[in-house]
Amino acid sequence: MSDRVAAVDCGTNSIRLLIADLVDGRLVEVDRRMTIVRLGQGVDATGAFAPEALERVFAATEEFAAVLQSEDVRRIRFVATSAARDVSNRDEFLAGIEQRLGVRPEIISGDEEAALSFRGATSALDLPAPYLVADIGGGSTELVLGDRTGVRAAQSLDIGSVRLTERHVTTDPTSPAELTAITKDVDALLDTTTVPLHETRALIAVAGTATTVAAVALNLPQYDRAAIHHAILSTDQLREATTWLTTSTRAARSAVPSIHPGRVDVIGAGAVILQRLADRLPLNTLTISEHDILDGVALSLTGH
Structure with missing residues (x-):
């Protein structure tokens, strides 16, 4: 039985999905996709997610949810990075993702983001x-x-x-x-x-x-x-x-x-x-x- 996992990374510009199997201690890619959502639109100036940016990311998440339903994914981890750390309406973002994907997003620190990038890039x-x-x-x-x-x-x-x-x-x-x-x-x-x-x-x-x-x-x-x-x-x-x-x-x-x-x-x-x-x-x-x-x-x- 394969150990199939899914990772979602929601950044300032794009949201991405990776579905992979663990085989002999390494990842074997099943599906990898990316959608530009520009979640960080205007955040530097306003400190909040724009309504249309949230609409884009929720629409992309619904597409990802359909893909995940068609695959036998056992565990999902959704991480959000820079854009989501300090915005005033992040609870709306978190609730919207959880409603559509069934998993609560983690807003990770810059240090954890760095460590995860390092692990992925050098594996x-x-x-x-x-x-x-x-x-x-x-x-x-x-x-x-x-x-x-x-x-x-x-x-x-x-x-x-x-x-x-x-x-x-x-x-x-x-x-x-x-x-x-x-x-x-x-x-x-x-x-x-x-x-x-x-x-x-x-x-x-x-x-x-x-x-x-x-x-x-x-x-x-x-x-x-x-x-x-x-x-x-x-x-x-x-x-x-x-x-x-x-x-x-x-x-x-x-x-x-x-x-x-x-x-x-x-x-x-x-x-x-x-x-x-x-x-x-x-x-x-x-x-x-x-x-x-x-x-x-x-x-x-x-x-x-």
């Missing part, structure tokens, strides 16, 4: 240690340094693709002044990190910002998980992709099949975060992983 990689896992989300960025024995240092920073875009971007394409403001915010928070970045021997970038930047850097004709997972980018490739993403028009980005429509508006700011982080490391390459917090949440349900 099937063999890289020189210590390695730094960077999970760039819509509302926050998690930095986790560690090795096979576990996490050495971790921190959640309040910089994300949606947060920075809403805060600074009003023109199309992004103006040099707006790009400077984004970069200044990123650098200011990276300056404060307690994670010893100089110890990093390998950078593993996870989640939608990193995988989308990789798809652009690799000039993929369409989004291809197999080509992106464990791809190695040079810092020159990263810089070239970031330059294009931050100077192109919305129409130009929309015309690239490998960029999800829900990321077109915010991918430039996310790329800046990854670029500025990579610039601080003693490395000339980074590894992209399609495995991230979702895999970490699923692994947490297996007891392994």
